[in-house]
Amino acid sequence: MRKNILLAVFSGLLLWIAWPPTPYTTFLLFAGLVPMLMAIENVINSNSAKKGRLVFATTFIGFFVWNSLCIYWVYNSLKTIGPVVAIPITLVPYSLGPLLMAGACWLYYRIRLVAPRGLSLIALVCFWIGYEYLHQSWDLNFPWMTLGNGFAVSHKWIQWYEYTGVYGGTIWIWAVNIILFLIYAGLHEAQNKTLRLKLVSSFVLVLLAPLSFSLYRYYTYQEQAAxxxxxxxxxxxxxxxxxxxxxxxxxxxxxxxxxxxxxxxxxxxxxxxxxxxxxxxxxxxxxxxxxxxxxxxxxxxxxxxxxxxxxxxxxxxxxxxxxxxxxxxxxxxxxxxxxxxxxxxxxxxxxxxxxKLVPGAELMPFGSALSFLKPVFEHLGGSTGGYGSxxxxxxxxxxxxxxxxxxxxxxxxxxxxxxxxxxxxxxxxxxxxxxxxxxxxxxxxxxxxxxxxxxxxxxxxxxxxxxxxxxxxxxxxxxxxxxxxxxxxxxxxxxxxxxxDLTFYTRHGDYLPYAGCILAVLGILWVIVGLMRKVS
Incomplete structure (x- = not known):
């Protein structure tokens, strides 16, 4: 258990170091999730009777480290009300994202019980995109830590966002990390040389093809004079x-x-x-x-x-x-x-x-259900009854x-x-x-x-x-x-x-998360059916 927690924390630290506004370390996004995947795999292969809980707890700790270190500044907007109140309120944005991220990983674990690893990893990406889309759509929205935002300081690498938006970056990060994880796992498994070669070739292609296209697009793009x-x-x-x-x-x-x-x-x-x-x-x-x-x-x-x-x-x-x-x-x-x-x-x-209102400061999440927090939100500079929109x-x-x-x-x-x-x-x-x-x-x-x-x-x-x-x-x-x-x-x-002129993304918007959410829902239904069969 301790080893897996250390792997998860290491993953969180790598993602934090790679995150804006830190320059020159963006490349760590391509490996930052590998220790997390290793920790999940260790739990799945263990003899524990509570694997699902361990997967959730382990991944939550790692993602909490990443989120809290990246958005530590949220506390600054609350500290005037005193640490006794500010600290627990600050823990909401620090924790909510990691809870959803850990939920995606738990769903991945459940899929692994009934499906091959390769298919389950594809499902993991869909669950993750589903979490990101949820976190930009509900009353507690806070899409600050959407994975694709991580390339903001290395914008020369993602000129193809004009086709995909930030969700293309999320998929890219996960794809490279998953391939690296499979290469690492193959070193400890009876993986044949042909498969290993395919994985290495895939890694090079998936990493370099988008990067090369982006750099070409960046250096050849010309603005029209207007x-x-x-x-x-x-x-x-x-x-x-x-x-x-x-x-x-x-x-x-x-x-x-x-x-x-x-x-x-x-x-x-x-x-x-x-x-x-x-x-x-x-x-x-x-x-x-x-x-x-x-x-x-x-x-x-x-x-x-x-x-x-x-x-x-x-x-x-x-x-x-x-x-x-x-x-x-x-x-x-x-x-x-x-x-x-x-x-x-x-x-x-x-x-x-x-x-797009800030939860708490400008929007009372879920209406009257959290009305008891109005005195706290008064210190955030917003309208505690909720702004109009x-x-x-x-x-x-x-x-x-x-x-x-x-x-x-x-x-x-x-x-x-x-x-x-x-x-x-x-x-x-x-x-x-x-x-x-x-x-x-x-x-x-x-x-x-x-x-x-x-x-x-x-x-x-x-x-x-x-x-x-x-x-x-x-x-x-x-x-x-x-x-x-x-x-x-x-x-x-x-x-x-x-x-x-309108780009492909401008015309079609968030088509990637729409597709990802549909697949995620199908995966969740699969998990539910599996649980019902287990109970019966």
Whole structure:
């Protein structure tokens, strides 16, 4: 048992060392799961009467090490409430992913009882993809540790994400690890030379073919010239005090930074998430001082647009949304939104409501079932009753017809969600975020790195405005062309190339996890039938 736990922990450490933002160690992803597979195999071949429990416990420990070391920064957003409360709450994101990962491994063990190892390993990949898709789809969503995200710092290796998205990376990692595991297992089994040669050949092919294609694609890819001048602003306002700063002062800072770089041909100024932090009624935004400040600034730029984050609410005469809350003693209801708005040199306003909400801070998971945690979530800076959202991704269109995909913070890690905006006509991606909650940790760097994946999947420039994180520009190959420093008040400008072509992934979205989930369900049914037969 001790040996297997050490193998699992070693696996977790390898995956952590390979994970962004650590450079030059990404290659360890191709071997990081081998010790875990060895540990599972040892349990399966043991004489224990509780093999299933041992597989689950062993793999959970290894994946917990990997997850907690990679996302240790989650604690930083909670520590203001004190360690007594913060530590147990932090254990939820640290543990939930590993529980699902261990569940996939337990299903693999159950399949091994009734199927050959090769078929069972294919089933393992399907179970894993099923877990990843579940973890981006339910109320406790947190797809930060999706395996395919691990290549974010080595984006030259995965230019083919324009065909597969990050799930192609997940499959690639598992395929290489499984072949290495089979080669290792063959050294201790009566494996004939022909099979061993086939496995070694498969390893070389599976590793090098995608890598070679990607490098070729990277160095031959040419952007079509369709320039647009964009300015991103990083006001660097402390996220823990920004809601106490008068909105007038915030907007003055933002317009000053924008004006320092704006040119007559600048078409977009991008400000960060909740840059206008004062709650605004969307229906009366036209009459607010902040709106008039912005319009006065935009008067200098004929084709100028400002995409900014803003806290908004809407009033209703009835509770016609699941998140609507009663407004005092009146008969009205209201929804609060984490919003992006596009303001231009006309009376037109375009609003987008953040839809991929952070569990706890912005979304009460499973409705009233966890309502007792509201006092804790108040310290996360969110709406404890739950933010409102919208059902579909959106596009902001300028007067000149340029389409921008508004992406707010956490939404950066949903490839298919961003692709929806691109399918609707977005020619570049505008990410607005506030990463200061995590302070100067690797969380802010990972968040920037993950944006590279969205650029490659859709072949779109990413323009990123972060309040206290890292702002910058990423081209269609995933290169960070410009970036700001951490905790620096600044603005950056860049001529980006717009793109209207759709990649295969943009058109078809998450087709790989859909197929993987179908196969995973069939595998689970197989396991259930096997258990029922065992009982009978």
């Amino acid at each position: 320039p647009s001048n964009v300015v991103v602003v990083q006001p660097n306002i402390d996220p823990y005090t920004k809601f106490n700063v008068p909105a007038y002062e915030e907007v003055s800072t933002l317009t000053h930074l924008s004006d320092s770089l704006g040119k007559p041909n600048t078409e977009f100024f991008i400000w960060p998430e909740t840059a206008i932090a004062e709650d605004v009624n969307e229906d009366s935004f036209f009459s607010t001082p902040q709106y008039n400040q912005v319009k006065q600034f935009l008067s200098k730029f004929k084709n100028g647009n400002i995409i900014t984050g803003i806290s908004t609410y809407k009033l209703y005469n009835d509770a016609h949304t699941l998140t609507a809350k009663p407004m005092g003693q009146s008969n009205q209801f209201y929804d609060v939104f984490n919003t992006a708005v596009n303001i231009e040199n006309s009376s037109k306003l375009q609003f987008y409501h953040k839809s 919208q059902a579909e991704a959106d596009v902001f269109y300028s007067q000149s017809g340029i389409g921008a995909a508004p992406v707010i913070c956490y939404e950066t890690i949903w490839g298919n969600w961003v692709a929806q905006s691109v399918r609707k006509g977005a020619q570049f991606i505008a990410i607005i975020t506030n990463d200061g909650w995590w302070e100067n940790t690797s969380g802010k760097d990972q968040h920037l790195d993950y944006a590279k994946l969205r650029a490659i999947e859709n072949r779109r420039w990413v323009c990123r405005s972060a309040n206290t994180g890292i702002s910058g520009f990423i081209n269609q190959r995933g290169d960070v062309v410009q970036q700001s420093g951490w905790w620096v008040r600044t603005a950056l400008k860049q001529d980006i190339n717009l793109n209207s």
